[in-house]
Amino acid sequence: MAYLALYRAWRPQRFKEVVGQEKTVTALYNAIKEGRLTHAYLFSGPRGTGKTSIAKIIAKAVNCENIEEGEPCNQCSSCTDINNGNFMDVIEIDAASNRGIDEIRDLREKVRVLPAQGKKKVYIIDEVHMLTTEAFNALLKTLEEPPDSVIFILATTEPQKIPDTIRSRCQSYSFRRLTGTEILERLEQVAASDNIELDKEAGQLIARRANGGLRDALSTLDQIYSYKGKVIKKEDVLDVLGLVDELFLARLLEKVLEQDTAGIIEMLATALGEGKEAQQLARESALYLRDLLLYTVMGDKADFIIVTEAARPLLEQQKSQTNQDQLLEALHLMMDTADKLRLSEGNRFILEVAFLQMAQIFDTEAPVVQPTRPQAQTVQVQAGNKSARLDAREVLWNRLLAGVKEKNIPTHALLVPGKLLGARDDVLYIGYKKGYRFHKERMEEKDNRELLENVAREIFKRNVQIQFVFLDDEQYNDIIVKKAIEYFGEEIVEIKD
Ligand SMILES: Nc1ncnc2c1ncn2[C@@H]1O[C@H](COP(=O)(O)OP(=O)(O)O)[C@@H](O)[C@H]1O
Ligand SMILES: [Mg+2]
Numbered sequence: 117m118a119y120l121a122l123y124r125a126w127r128p129q130r131f132k133e134v135v136g137q138e139k140t141v142t143a144l145y146n147a148i149k150e151g152r153l154t155h156a157y158l159f160s161g162p163r164g165t166g167k168t169s170i171a172k173i174i175a176k177a178v179n180c181e182n183i184e185e186g187e188p189c190n191q192c193s194s195c196t197d198i199n200n201g202n203f204m205d206v207i208e209i210d211a212a213s214n215r216g217i218d219e220i221r222d223l224r225e226k227v228r229v230l231p232a233q234g235k236k237k238v239y240i241i242d243e244v245h246m247l248t249t250e251a252f253n254a255l256l257k258t259l260e261e262p263p264d265s266v267i268f269i270l271a272t273t274e275p276q277k278i279p280d281t282i283r284s285r286c287q288s289y290s291f292r293r294l295t296g297t298e299i300l301e302r303l304e305q306v307a308a309s310d311n312i313e314l315d316k317e318a319g320q321l322i323a324r325r326a327n328g329g330l331r332d333a334l335s336t337l338d339q340i341y342s343y344k345g346k347v348i349k350k351e352d353v354l355d356v357l358g359l360v361d362e363l364f365l366a367r368l369l370e371k372v373l374e375q376d377t378a379g380i381i382e383m384l385a386t387a388l389g390e391g392k393e394a395q396q397l398a399r400e401s402a403l404y405l406r407d408l409l410l411y412t413v414m415g416d417k418a419d420f421i422i423v424t425e426a427a428r429p430l431l432e433q434q435k436s437q438t439n440q441d442q443l444l445e446a447l448h449l450m451m452d453t454a455d456k457l458r459l460s461e462g463n464r465f466i467l468e469v470a471f472l473q474m475a476q477i478f479d480t481e482a483p484v485v486q487p488t489r490p491q492a493q494t495v496q497v498q499a500g501n502k503s504a505r506l507d508a509r510e511v512l513w514n515r516l517l518a519g520v521k522e523k524n525i526p527t528h529a530l531l532v533p534g535k536l537l538g539a540r541d542d543v544l545y546i547g548y549k550k551g552y553r554f555h556k557e558r559m560e561e562k563d564n565r566e567l568l569e570n571v572a573r574e575i576f577k578r579n580v581q582i583q584f585v586f587l588d589d590e591q592y593n594d595i596i597v598k599k600a601i602e603y604f605g606e607e608i609v610e611i612k613d
């Protein structure tokens with residue numbers, strides 16, 4: 117038996133099967149019933165919200181041999197040919213492909229040719245914003261003098277990229293993201309009719325992660341079904357999508373708010389140990405913070421992405437422990453971190469230090485800190501986005517210094533002139549500039565090095581090595597230091613004389 121992807125099998129075949137998009141559906145349905153269709157439409161909106169589906173319903177409705185009350189019959193040869201993609205007069209063009217551009221070029225002559233099979237030719241041009249200027253001009257000429265027997269339906273996810281000249285010749289409809297509830301209802305309907313046992317929570321999770329797109333939701337259901345079979349629980353969704361459980365995220369933030377850095381590092385270690393990706397942890401934490409921020413602003417009206425009933429009590433408690441400025445800053449921090457992790461193939465330090473930074477954001481005990489910049493002549497740090505927040509390097513360096521100071525004042529004095537350059541593969545790189553050879557060499561001695569390594573181990577809960585380098589040594593600067601500082605992403609460390 118040929119397997120048909122759920123999202124295709126469940127393409128709405130008539131107006132009344134479309135989920136949401138009520139205004140668009142009503143307007144078009146009435147226009148068809150009353151014979152008032154115009155010759156050009158522009159459908160804009162996010163992917164998977166019904167643009168192509170409605171375009172095809174229109175194509176069927178204008179060619180159907182037994183149209184009933186404005187709906188295509190889906191039985192006649194025109195309807196079935198259109199449904200199977202075999203109808204000569206319904207022409208789908210993907211503007212994102214080279215072929216699409218060629219097809220637009222020939223459009224002016226081709227549109228003059230009368231329909232071969234049906235009553236009207238329907239051109240469905242997808243991702244129309246991708247057309248070249250030349251192709252837009254060709255399309256514009258056609259739209260300026262449209263033949264009676266042709267309807268154009270242009271679809272786009274980026275309407276702002278469509279020239280006004282084109283837009284003004286079309287009737288525009290914007291498609292909205294579907295709500296979590298609308299998507300959930302459809303998922304449940306699909307599951308029931310395909311004998312899939314979809315847990316309520318599992319369905320909710322899929323619906324929320326689809327970000328308003330029904331196609332994505334159905335594809336996800338398909339994917340989980342093919343891995344896990346006919347019984348789908350919340351854990352299956354988390355597992356297949358590599359997501360982190362909301363309660364884990366809520367407890368992680370709880371540790372952050374409690375300034376329990378050991379607890380944070382342990383939780384991260386557990387999640388990483390279970391095979392979660394560092395980038396995913398940062399991304400999911402950002403989404404959790406987003407939910408919390410939304411909750412503080414809108415209360416129960418918030419449309420949560422992560423939080424369901426399970427994490428609600430913790431969310432409520434955290435609302436009273438934080439303010440919006442902190443949440444916004446932490447949210448930015450986690451989004452930046454997810455970005456960095458994408459570029460760095462998931463260096464674990466980036467994640468850990470970001471959480472230590474986050475703890476600092478929520479530290480109400482701490483005085484308002486301005487970043488203390490290293491001496492400008494030696495090391496210039498250019499942060500990608502400057503804010504009052506201490507950068508990752510400073511947060512970690514301050515922790516190392518404080519930890520060493522607690523254990524041994526003379527060692528602390530040796531460490532102070534150093535700079536934390538970065539970290540890579542569980543090695544921290546600390547640089548000394550010229551004139552501090554004595555300090556560097558003393559730090560390299562067993563006792564001092566071990567003391568520092570102990571402090572690092574207390575922070576990261578695992579063995580971390582320390583490598584000391586001379587900042588003036590060209591060779592080191594070029595190879596080791598530059599490699600090490602890649603850890604800090606876009607921040608550039610420039611080493612001068
Ligand atoms: N509004 C909707 N109502 C019902 N199903 C939808 C809707 N939007 C998307 N879908 C589902 O997603 C699939 C792809 O939708 P499509 O119309 O091609 O989206 P778009 O063209 O906006 O990217 C459809 O086959 C259908 O299964
Ligand atoms: Mg489409």
Ligand SMILES: [Zn+2]
Binds near residue numbers: 181182191
């Ligand atoms: Zn028909």
